[in-house]
Amino acid sequence: MSALENSRVTGVLLDVSGVLKDGETAIPGSVEAIRKLREAGLTIRFLTNETQMTRRKLAASLIDLGFCLQERDIIPPCPALVTLLKRENMRPHLLVHPDILPEFDGIDKSNPNCVVVSDAADNFTYENLNEAFRVLINMEKPRLFSLGRGKYYSDNGGLTLDVGAFTAALEYAADIKAEVIGKPQPEFFMSVLRDMRVEPQEAVMIGDDIVGDVGGAQNCGLTGVLVRTGKYRSSDEKHPTVHPDAIVDDLAQGVDLILKSRK
Known part of the structure; x- marks a missing residue:
């Protein structure tokens, strides 16, 4: 987790399924983690390959779970x-x-x-x-x-x-x-960073997909953080080509790590 200790993070990209929620249930600590990021003044985008519902419906479902966000914060393909x-x-x-x-x-x-x-x-x-x-x-x-x-x-x-x-x-x-179209394509990540007005070296991607989330982000110069929730499997930590900058138990721990690095 040392890769984040001296980082000057201004933007955070988050996967949705497996990071914020599992099915229709919020992962413990994730609602509070988003609140902490917003209170710290960080720019947040929810970068998802979700294609079973429209962006509007996804936003409504996340708000119902207690997440503080707007439809425009969600970036599906x-x-x-x-x-x-x-x-x-x-x-x-x-x-x-x-x-x-x-x-x-x-x-x-x-x-x-x-x-x-x-x-x-x-x-x-x-x-x-x-x-x-x-x-x-x-x-x-x-x-x-x-x-x-x-x-x-x-x-x-x-x-x-x-x-x-x-x-x-x-x-x-x-x-x-x-x-x-979507993760892990570089243009998908870069278009979001342009929208956020954040440079790659100032951004962190947190996800449960070792290749699509972590590897895709790292290929664009972002810091990639893997969570041990959602689709995570222990074998992900020994992936032959993708090596996360940090591995955390859940989003809450990842957010705490980011906020600590900015002090």
């Missing part, structure tokens, strides 16, 4: 993807969770020239995956967009397959490389 689709005149075939379909209102979906896949949960049926594959394989210039690349996440105390596993199946079958 879907708005960035919608901007890209509009800019490049893309017409998506959607393999997404039904609850985020409103995010794509106003986007032309006729005669698709790309496929978008997110954490579709129960929508990941053989039929739906096969349909997405057929759309891809019949395109002259296929493009596959994936909202994140996580292998799994923690939901109500159990591990659940994430979008990355299903993206990999489509990549393999259609012989195509997906374009990932």
